[in-house]
Every structure is written in structure tokens, then in C-alpha cells.
Amino acid sequence: MKARVHVMLKDGVLDPQGEAVRHALDGLGFDGVEKVRQGKVIELDLADGTSEDTVREMCEKLLANTVIESYRIEMS
């Protein structure tokens, strides 16, 4: 089984990298890009039976820094 963890900077936390991407898109002539937020996706191959709670614990302990980041877990 797999889990996919999406980690994003929380709303309100300035994202300089996302802002640089927005600026570059603007430079390429893409109008109307008002905001870009850049995050990361972490894919985990897990032993069968691993619970979402365990993945949540991984997020809290290591995968996300909850001071600045939020996370979302997709199990499949």
C-alpha cells in the first residue's frame, strides 16, 4: 500500500519560492497568475495494514514542520 503526503506552507507564511515562480510565469507572458504556492509531495510505500494514524505521526514527528507547514495524507 501507499501513502502520499502533501506538505504545504501554511496560509499566511510568506513563500519566497512560490513568489519567484509567479514572477517567472509573469515574465513568460502568462497573465493572471495571482499567487503561486510551492509545496512538496512525499510518497511512502508501506507494509500492508499501516494505519493513517501512523502516517500522521510520521508527519508530526518529521515529514512536516507544523510551525510553518500543513500536511494532507492520501492513503491508497
Place this chain on the structure above:
Amino acid sequence: MRAAVVVFPGSNCDRDLAVAFRDAGCEVEMVWHKDTSLPAGIDIVGIPGGFSFGDYLRCGAIAANSPICTEIKAHANRGGFVLGVCNGFQVLTETGLLPGALLRNAGLKFICRTVPLVVGTTDSIFTAGYAAGQTISVPIAHHDGNYIASEDIVSQLTDEDRIAFRYGDNPNGSTADIAGILSGNRRVLGMMPHPERAADEKHGGTDGQALFANIASALTAA
């Protein structure tokens, strides 16, 4: 007095930090990230700059979960002293020993230059060798030094006089110009600038010397 300097894979200021402690009169032991205990009788732990674990995931995140960091947390929770410089500051925020986090510099560039720092408080063994409000010159060398914390945390740091150093000319977008902060018990200091790179005439500046000299004299007297 005795200092331990931690070495992670990717640390690159560990020996500089050890030299600065030694020149101030400390006995120094290097400890490896996999060590499960600190040497006996350690007064202060130094967490050096560098790129621990290649900055993978987030700066300092993997180091903060290494075996030695469990010991460093226990040492700090017993009232032990800790100095984290640059990547060491990032490790300290990741362990939760210091509040807030360090984000990518606002200008996105790695910045490596000597900057003016204003001493925010003299109420710690790290800063008692300076005068309050004194401006000193210390090098910075980082990509992720943009300090962020909630308004509540920043007011708390301000009210409790825990902002050890502020940038004279904010280079990286840090909230409230914060360059270094103290823990609640004032025994843990994390700072992005490198005092160990301004601790010898040959470095081109010696404004960092007072930090190490004062640590050594305060802990020797104790």
C-alpha cells in the same frame, strides 16, 4: 569547563566552532550524531553550521531527530547550555528547544557576507560580554535564515528580552530583524550569524570572541 561540539554528516563549521571554544579556554570534545550519550561533565553543547544531512527534507529536520539530539534535548531540559549557530539554529527550532522556524531568504539568494548585528540583550552568558545596543560585525552564510514566528511568539520574545541579536540591516526578511534568540531559561542560544568566524585576527574581525570568552569565564566561575 568542557564543551561538546556535535558533528553531523554535512556539518562544515564544526572544527571552526571547536577552535573558537578552545581559544577561549574550553576543553572540547567532538561528538558524532549517532552517539547516544554526551561525554560526562559537559557544560555546553555547540551545534555547528553546515548542511546536516544535505538539508534534505528541511534544514535541520533530520539532524533534529538523530540520536545525539535526544541527548541534547535532555541536557537542555536539565538546564544545560546549548549554542546553535546557523544550521545549528535551524536544528534547535526543529527540535522545539527554540520557537519559530527558518525559511528561505526573502531574496532567495544564498548570502555570504559580514553584517552588522545589534546586541539585543546582555542578560545571558552568551551576550554578557557585549554592551546593550552595541553593534558588532559578524559574518552570515546561509540560504534559509529568514526567521518566522507567530506574532504572539515574537511579542513574547520581545517582552521576555530574549532577542539576543538583531540585524542592523535585515538581509534575509527575518521577522523583527531577528538574528538570534534565547530559550525561556536563557541557556539555549540559536543564531544565524557565525561568531566563530569572527574570533581571530586572521578572520578579519574579532567581534565574535567576546561571546566565547564570556561563555568560558561564566561557566568556569560556576
